[in-house]
Amino acid sequence: MQLIGVYFVSSMKNSLTDNFTKDLKARAEMLSILTADKFGSETGTADEESAVESLRGMVNNLYINGAEIQVLDASGKIITTSIPSQNDYVGQRNTQTVVSRALQGISDNEEYIIADDNVRKKVVAKPVISGDKVVGAIYIAADMKDLYATMSRINSVFLSGLLLALALTAVLGVILAHTITHPIKEMTKHATAVAEGRFNRKVPVFGNDEIGQLSQAFNYMTDRLREALLQNEEEKEKLSSILANMSDGVVATDESGAVILMNTRAALMLGAEGPLPEGAPLGGLLGLDPEQTVSVTQGIAQSAMLHLSPLDGEDPNIVRVTFTPIHRREGGRVAGTIAVLQDVTEQENLEESRREFVANVSHELRTPLTTIKSYAEALDDGVLEDPQLAVRFVGVIRNETERMIRLVTDLLHLSRLDSKESSLRIQQTDISDMLEDVADRFSFQIRQKRIHISTRVRKDVATAWLDRDQIDQVLGNLVSNALKYTPEGGTIQLEAHKSEDGMLAVSVRDSGIGIPKKDIERIFERFYRVDKARSRNMGGTGLGLSIAREIVKAHGGSISLQSELNEGSLVTFTLPLMKQRGSEA
Structure with a gap:
């Protein structure tokens, strides 16, 4: 409205000024024609007093509100004026530029002047031509106070309209801003609640516009985020339960080899007292040498056998540690290590017992078999020809055979007991x-x-x-x-x-x-x-x-x-x- 108002007021001012100027020029042109005729009819025949009175009458009849009309002769002297208070200027020369131009025969003469009372006036001067000779000039100085008063009223109207429009715009802006910012504020509150973990709140949907669609999308995102976090919590609980109830120890480290996760079984196997030693170096926790520690950090080491002493001072436990590096998706760098600790003490003891058992059985069987073989070879070499010695050798062979039979019988008995095949008759x-x-x-x-x-x-x-x-x-x-x-x-x-x-x-x-x-x-x-x-x-x-x-x-x-x-x-x-x-x- 400001732009339109400025353009309209400027156009209106120019239009009013042009119309005002054209009216003055038309009146001056008409008066110049009448004056020329008057000058033509009076020349050389009437006396000068009669001509002046005639011109004065014409000027008074051509009344223009707030305007001064002067009729000048060929020398620029004022013959008559429309303002009685200016009669003292009659007979004096008007030396203004527009008058000089008019006396020179130039018809388009106009200018703005500011009077002594600070009133802007429009001045128009027209030559009076009789035949081909300039015999005088018409000078009109019209007061533009009414024009500027009209422009002032127009400006007041536009200013009032502008203020009203600004007020309406402010009200509408507040209403429109509220319709936009209220859903945004609600979404902001909801986003803050979601960030704090409260996923049960819903953003109200106020319409089907873009903000309404954004609210619906935000609610859908909240539901999916809640489902994802619940699933993540369930998986975390499952993982924690699995880690807590595993028979094997699990230790996780970051890329620098510092412990970030350890289950209870690993803490018991490593003899850790109090809180879990998270942040401790894995090499120091497991007792690895520097070379092994570097291999683990670089993801090269695969497994190691450790002898760990329990807190109660009993015999050391044999623990097999399996290292699994965790690689980043980008770059393939080692982001950490998972160490799985398996207590293989019982397995090693069983294996040692098995080896010892096999060695003992072999030894127990080999001794009588060697004796039987030796005495049988002796009998075969001719001892049978000596009855007394042969009887003694046969007795030794019989004793060793009975010893092997007792051994095998005991082993079979133990085997049946181990396999639960020997039922009790209570x-x-x-x-x-x-x-x-x-x-x-x-x-x-x-x-x-x-x-x-x-x-x-x-x-x-x-x-x-x-x-x-x-x-x-x-x-x-x-x-x-x-x-x-x-x-x-x-x-x-x-x-x-x-x-x-x-x-x-x-x-x-x-x-x-x-x-x-x-x-x-x-x-x-x-x-x-x-x-x-x-x-x-x-x-x-x-x-x-x-x-x-x-x-x-x-x-x-x-x-x-x-x-x-x-x-x-x-x-x-x-x-x-x-x-x-x-x-x-």
Whole structure:
């Protein structure tokens, strides 16, 4: 409106000014023609007073509001004027430029002047031509006050319209801005709430315009973001649960080798106390040397075997560590390492036991086989011709064969116990009779070594549910060992009583040579002997205590040994007194 107003006011001003000027020129032209005729009719005939009065009448009749009209002669003197107050100027010359130009015969003469009262006036001068001669001039100075008053009113109208338009524009702008900014403010609040984790808020949709479509898209994005975060939390919980319940330890590091994640199992395996040592270097945590640490950081190392000491000071655990580098998608750089710790102590011990078992079986079988082969070769070389020597050699071969048969029988028995193929025939058994039968079975060897054997059964354990044959074998192995390692004149005591936990406790105590403390923990291992040469010469296979332990475990009991060197040993095993569910009768 300002631009239009300026253009309109300027055009209006120019138009009014042009019209005003054209009107003045037209009036001046008409007056010049009348004056020329008047000058033509009066010339040389009328007197000068009459001509002036005639011209004055014409000027007064041609009234222009706020304008001064002068009739000038050829010399520029004022003949008459339309303003009575200006009569004093009659007879004086008008020296203005427009007048001079008009007297020179130039018809287009106009200019602006500012009067003494600061009123702008438009001045027009026209020559009065009679025939081909300029006989005078018409001078009109019109006041432009009314024109500028009109322009002032027009400006006031436009200014009022502009102010009204500005007010309406402000109101409409506020309303329009509110319709735009209100949804944006709502979306801003919603975005802040989403950033703070509140995904249950919805942006109100105020229409189907672009802002409405943006609100719908924002709500859809919030729903998808909530679903993605919920899924991410679920996956995180699953991962945390998996890591917490894994039997293997997991340690994650960043690209510099600093620990950023460790599960509880890894902390226990590494002996970490208190909070998890996150941020610690992996090499120092695992005890790697500098070369291994660099290999792990560069993603070269694949695995390592570590011997870690637990917090309780027991034997070191054997841990296999597998390193898996994490590569970045861009550039292929190593962004970190995942170390998986597997406790292979039991596997290594089992493997060591297997190797030791195979070596022991091979050794136990090789010794009698070598003896049998040697004596058979001797018989084949001519010993058969000597009856006495041949009989002795055949006896040695028979003893070694029986020894191998006992060894194989014990191994088969252990195999059946390990594979649960040997079922128990549980029956109610008199404990006193069972102990007496065992003592009677070894009566010949007892008398030979002049060993005193006694049995004692307390009243609270008169009977028990067990496999009589299997327990007889256990007692036979224990009494046989006691006889072997108890010197002549010693004692062996068989006792049965009720233990504190309500089970049958059967013990075999001897006054033999005893067992060193360092061997007690391994005494129940297969083929383990305290004095290997002496045990083998006594005919033992090293499997008796192992078989006894497996039989007792099959019954749901336990077996233990206490011994002091040169003071004797005490072997105690416990069995359930009552019949167990699922046991064979």
